[in-house]
Amino acid sequence: MGIVLKIRCFAILLVFLGFLIRHRSSAEKVLFVPPPVGNSHWMNQAKIGLALVDKGHIVSVVVSGDIVEKRRAEWPDFQFEAFHDQGTQARLKEIQAQAVSAAGELSLFKTAEVFSMSQVIKEYCTLLLGDSNLVDRLRTSRYSVVISDPIFPCGAILSAYLDIRVPHITVWRLDSFAIDVKATGVPLPLSYVPHILTDFTDDMTFVQRLQNVVLSISVQIISRMLARIMYDELVRTYVGEEESIETVTSRTDLWLYRTDNVLDFPRPSMPNIVQVGGLNVQVVNPLTEDIEAFVQNSVDDGVIVVSFGAMGKTMSKERREVFASAFARLRQKVVWRYVGEKPTGLGNNTKLLAWLPQNDLLAHPKTRAFITHAGSNGLYEALHHGVPMVCLPLFSDQPANAARVVARGLGVRLDFSTVTAEQLYLSILHVVTINSYQETAARLSRLHRDQPQSPMERAVWWIEHVIKHGRLPHLRARAVELPWYQYYLLDVAVFLLAVCSAVLGTVWYSCSFFCRKFCCKSGGKLKSQ
Template structure:
């Protein structure tokens, strides 16, 4: 009797387990990530989204070149990796022309028949790509044009207005490469108009001239890079109106600013001891991201001298020769738990290059900033920090030790920065979903319902002359010209008639 009862219990447990496995497998979908070939910060955005999808039970595969697949696999063991031979172009052409580099990289990827066969056989439910490298959109169309495509981006690409359908009014939407705000002077609006008009045209021409041939070869004779990118179903923008400036959007553009931010983990024992040793003065965190780990000798001595004058303890992410003027209050680290340090109650300020990931971590945890932007979107990010009252900005190329010291001291002693940071942190946190939860929800929404044509603006399909209503303007101009011409001719005819009658009347009177 007892053995029969145990057998029944075992059978019930087995059935429950099999049901769980069945439900889990039914909800599991295959996701393909196509990162840009370089820029770790861009890869990290896709990787964190992939990790969140894995946690939801999905299978995530990543397309990478063979030279980095070992590193990626060690860092992200939950992912599957599809590698291809890039023939060393990543090391050889890293500083070459951007689109020329992407063309060569994409040509090798798309020309790998074995890889393409494996990707097609996998039957992915969605492709998530970084549009900085157009290869993701081309690859998605190559393996299966019916598979939904999701783009994850921080700033507008040069194709953005055309491929997303989102209008970018030049009167208050600053160009992505400028440090303008949404409150521009006349001269700034003039410059903004020129940059918005000229530079994207040049960039689109350059990209099309290099990549359209590749698109025609692999996708179709009538296809272009622009036509492929317009098929993107969902655009996940790493922005938030708490920090970024409000602007138009479309139903398939979703804000997910702050993807990287996580709940803080406890610091290691030695790090916690260092932080606690700061007392009431607190800690300054200094980091210039994953791409800038070393500085020229002159610049590192400037930073060391400025930081040594502070009463606070300093944690500086730096790899290289130890500065001669390094103060006893400064701790150098090759890697630091940036999010956890920014969340610590003793952290007083963040000295940063204004990369978007660090900015959103500081925003989330309410830490004022001193920005020294270097390139790309960093000057624009720093301008937003200043405009929102979160901190100050300095010129990295000309900054002196005294300027850096005074800027940090200003942020530390002026309570408005910390109060503003705390207020904006509360606004940023007050959301029904975290940015990552929102990103995952939308990706699963795309997976469940397939492509989402009802969310895509018709603007992406219109020729440029229709989009800007040039045909309508030409028609109205023609009508106005015709009406004015008719009126002019009528008036001229009447005038001639009147003049002719007056002349004949004058002759009769003289006779």
């Protein structure tokens, strides 16, 4: 019996060791290069990173030395590669805070303040690329893929600088430099594809189409010019003299686009563009005892969830009193993500939290509506759980997101800076009491969930596909390599115009020649008679 038991234990040990070896051999090294600002962008990358860790891969992240210890404490599953950023990240956070505090009332001057962030981001990128110790460590690690965000083009530059053969993937929602249109080769008919910085839908009036054309063309020209001015020199220094930020970005093998046609408007795409809208939605966890007790205390009236993201930290006194007053009139309980001085008009039905489990609350059966600034992460959580919305967009893509919510019948939109307590109260009441919003939210939630893979599973599958097969040139459109005059067939148009002109000219000349000959002969005969 003892020998048999030993044999069994030995066999089990061999199986276990074999599993570990096989699991370890499938582990690949993945490098994330997140933007230095924009916490929502980092959170999406971090969630993908956790999913890759669960699949046995090793995830490393490039961060500033000022925050590396904080990141290690928050994300112990990741490895971090730090560099000295000389305080640029701290300066960026200050500029971001100023931009957020100005949201809803952006004048041209304040918009210029937002654009001043670009120069500091360039400085951050210069320090990152110029850190030879960091680059040597990254090259030694021999990563299988680099994942970045196009709002921080430095990720594409770093990927090419480390090894041009290493695949590059981007996770994106909005490219602030408008390089993606050229880099993906996707045609965007402006007749029904609204610019992401407008609040237009895919059903535009003549005036809206005119505005869409003017805005889209002008933004692309200005943004690309800004990108070239800021990054082309870095690309030439670290990648090659013949390279530019556009050529480097166009080598991206896979574009994980955080959209879903259930919420977003259909538009042309390419094989290397994969929709993963909603990948931020996580498994629902039970609420804490105090929050659960507060929610259950709402009985049949239900709960309203309120979150304005980072704006909640900088809300003016006048605005917070407007919101508090409107919430106090509701029969529902209100859970409000809020940081700052307690509003004087706060009702007994409202619970303030510096942080709230947004996904878990939206999944709760007693949740009746979501009041939001229309950030894409919150919108997809609400869509997934079938919760109608009251949107108060602030800046960037938020007005466009709110327009999609309204167009799909998921909710209503208000102006954050001018809404009154009465208007807010009536709008919430409207969304909560009109059955069509609840029914539409439930129907679109079923459509969004009815997929062969979850958005996160799809993202991980494609990342592993790139790791397994390397670069995917067969999925890239030839359009990314064509000069603009070839892409728009201007050379063909000129040739055809020349041919048509030559043919028409020949016909005209021939007709004129025969007419002159005929007329001259006829005239001579008449004179002789």
